[in-house]
Structures are given as C-alpha cells and as structure tokens.
Amino acid sequence: MEKRWANSEQGAESGRERKRERGPVPGLGIDLHLAPSGGAGLRRGLTDALREAVRTGRLAPGLRLPSSRTLAADLGIARNTVADAYADLVAEGWLAARQGSGTRVADRPVPAPPRRPAATPRVPGRPAHDLEPGSPDLGSFPRAAWLKAARRALADAPNDVFGYGDPRGRPELRTALAGYLARARGVRADPERIVVCSGFAHGLGLLAQVLRRRGLDSLAVESYGLDAHWDLVERAGLTTRPMPFDALGTVVGDGDGDGDGGGDGGDVGDGRGGGPGGARSGAVLLTPGHSFPLGLALPPGRRAALADWARRTGGLVLEDDYDGEFRYDRQPVGALQDLAPDRVVYLGTASKSLAPGLRLGWLVLPPDLVTEVAETLGTSATGVVEQLTLAEFLVSGAYDRHVRAARQRYRRRRDALVAALAVRAPEVTVTGIAAGLHAVLRLPPGTEESVLRAAAWQGLSVFGLSRFRHPRATARAADALVVGYATPPDHAWAGTLEALCRALP
Structure with missing residues (x-):
C-alpha cells in the first residue's frame, strides 16, 4: 500500500515538478x-x-x-x-x-535570544560624531560604478580565473596597478614585482615574517604612528625602534641637510642620533608622503639621504603611501620608491580611496623579495572578483574619476574645518592639512586631556595626538587632537563641526 501510494503521489509530484521548471x-x-x-x-x-x-x-x-x-x-x-x-x-x-x-x-511569536547586559559606558553618552582618522566617507563608495565594473569584468573573465591561480594575484590587476602607480605616483612598477594582499596590515605582516627569517631583529619606525602596526611587527619577532623627529619630520640620518634639528620651542624632538642607522636596524617603516599622524612630508634632502642609506648598506625601506591620492595645496609628492626601486617596498591600498572593507592592498617589491613574499603568502588572500573589478575600475578610468570627486569633497570639508576654527577657536593651530584625510589641531599646552573630556560630552569620538606616540619614543610633540574629517557622512558634517568647536578652548 505504501509503495502504491508513493508511486501515485510521485506521478502527481512529477507533473508539479514539470511546472516548477518554468x-x-x-x-x-x-x-x-x-x-x-x-x-x-x-x-x-x-x-x-x-x-x-x-x-x-x-x-x-x-x-x-x-x-x-x-x-x-x-x-x-x-x-x-x-x-x-x-x-x-x-x-x-x-x-x-x-x-x-x-x-x-506558522506565524508565531519567537522568543528573542537573551541579551548580555550593556557594558558601562566609559564616557557620557554615546558618540554621535566620528572623527577618528583612518577611514573615508563610507557613504560615498561608488556603488553603481563598482557594480558596472564588476559586471564587465565577470563577463570577460575566462573560467580559469576562479581557480587558485598565481599567489601574487590576478595578472589583470597587477598589470593595471603597474600602469596606474607609474603615472599617478611615480612608482617604477613591473607587474611581475607586484603582490596583491588583503590590505596594509596583511602586507606588513608578510614583510615582517620575511625580514625575521633573513636575520633582522629590529625595524626602525616613526615616533608617532599606529600601535596596531608596531604590535604586528613585534609579534613576528622584530623589535620596533622609534626614530627621532624635529620640525621637519622624521630624522633619517645625521647631517641630512634639511634644517638644524634644533626643535621649535618644545613642540618637537631634538633631532640627535638619527635614522635607521642610528636605530641599529636594517629596515625602516615610514610614511614619507604624509606622515601619520603628524601630517608632514619628508623633505627632499631626507628622502635622498634615506635612499642613499638603503643603497649603501643594503637596508630596506618600507614605504606606506596610505593616502597618496589626496593632495590639495601642493603638487603631488611622488613615491620614495622611485629613488631606489631595488631597496624600497611600496605598500598601497584601496582602503582610503575606496573602502577598507574591500580588503585590497598591494606590494611593489624589489626583485630579490618577490619569490619569498609570494611563498610566505601561499595563496592569494583576496577574492578574485574584487581583484578583477578593481582592475576594470582602474583601466576604465572610473577610479580616477572617483578619486578626483572625493578629493574635491574632502577639500571642501577641510576648508570648512579651517574656517570654523579660525572664528570659533583662534588659539588652536591647524597643521598637516596640505594632504590626506586628517588634520592635527595643536592645542594650548596641557589641555589635551581636558579637551578630550569635553569632546566626549559633545558626543565626539576623537583621538589625542599622544594616543599615537611610540612607548619608547624620546621626543614628544605638542598637545593636539587628530581629527579625521573624511569619516562623517556629508549630511552630518555641519553638526559634527559644530560639536567639535564647542569642545575646543
């Protein structure tokens, strides 16, 4: 009986299945x-x-x-x-x-899972305005243009792109990056020397592992930067050694010919001992185009001295070009890599120009590092669809159009910030604004902590400059806020700026 019933119903089911195929x-x-x-x-x-x-x-x-x-x-x-x-x-x-x-x-009420008690807030109220540096305006991501590029890239892609492929990344993207970096950043890039990674931290981690295997025990870094990067390097077995700095930025060696190193009345370091050699390191990590967070460009003499040190000693420079696309009041500062392409690793990402969630970065490597870095990577850590889409985005010119529009938008925000502070907080000096996505607001001495407390009461999420100081740095910069003016969405910028002005002395 069961078999006859099943067969009978199976016939009916087959008819329904034929209809479902439509x-x-x-x-x-x-x-x-x-x-x-x-x-x-x-x-x-x-x-x-x-x-x-x-x-x-x-x-x-x-x-x-x-x-x-x-x-x-x-x-x-x-x-x-x-x-x-x-x-x-x-x-x-x-x-x-x-x-x-x-x-x-059936439609029935479903009990919600138990919720953990909310953590006690460390500051009054919930931050309503995000001024932390490190992110673009995520609402300005070019969704329509990105989707169009993805469709074109996938339509033209051969089937083998969905295999494991070259650990360095898709050749379409490496070729597109080589062309873009050469014309826009002055990088001497060969597709064979480019490795695609999942962002700056991923690339830095790969390099730290390679350097440690090569016998290095330390990496010279800037006195101010991101502790997440220092921690990553130290987890790989390298000690980070902060370099001194003065009014012109990081001091890369004695007698570099760019200023007397004497400081500017307590705002800066003393400039003595200097650079990667003075730090007893065979490699140095820095942001020469726009130092983070101080916002200074490494002067030409120091750039040349650093390249000369690398060539003379066989040292390695890791160049973080974290916001190379955004220059406002000056000619673009080209990449340091152009001065010593066989001794400089150029690290770039799409995190600031597009969005960090894409997890797209790249390393332009000296020839002797390519194989070792690729073997350390193993397999490409970035999805092939994202790689193909970015390649199409670059080749079609959509990337340039997006960057130009973003540059104009961020410049308007920066100008509004400077104008508002000139009227509402004349004792605050704004520096580091010729490029990038953040500004340094120099405060009266001894006021950084009190201003941060006032900012919390205004619903602002913002960092003090001391937050970025290396724990072993001997020099100390002035009290200041580091304001990421790219992060708030356009509609919230006026309110965020008003809250910031209320918090300042």
Missing part, C-alpha cells in the same frame, strides 16, 4: 539541519526535531519547508514518516499547510 518557487528544496532519533520512534523523533527548530526560531515564521519527498530523500527515511510528522505539527499549530503553497512554518 520558474523558481521560493523556499523549495532548502537544506535543513535535522537530527531525528531512530528506531521505532522515528516519526516522533522527526516531529520533536522540527518542533524544536521552530520553537527556538531556527526555522523562521513563513519559511517554506521542503516537500515530504525531498526531505525524506535528504534524511534517508520513508516519505510517509515525513508526511505524518508534518501533519502532527500542523495539528499542533507549529506548521501551516495550504493547497498549492506547500507546508510552511
């Missing part, structure tokens, strides 16, 4: 994770498992369940057992069955 039916054929108990109580075990899944909310109200035939095949049980379990739960009100619409989870 268009998809939402929810049909979904996978369910169920573990019904076996033995004589299989029907009861399945009923209990389904009931529990509905009761706990794992199966959402309105979800269409698989047909009895499909679920029976998935579980390896008789179809009648599934049909009977469905019928039991319909009778209990857990499921609902209607002619022509299958069996669905």
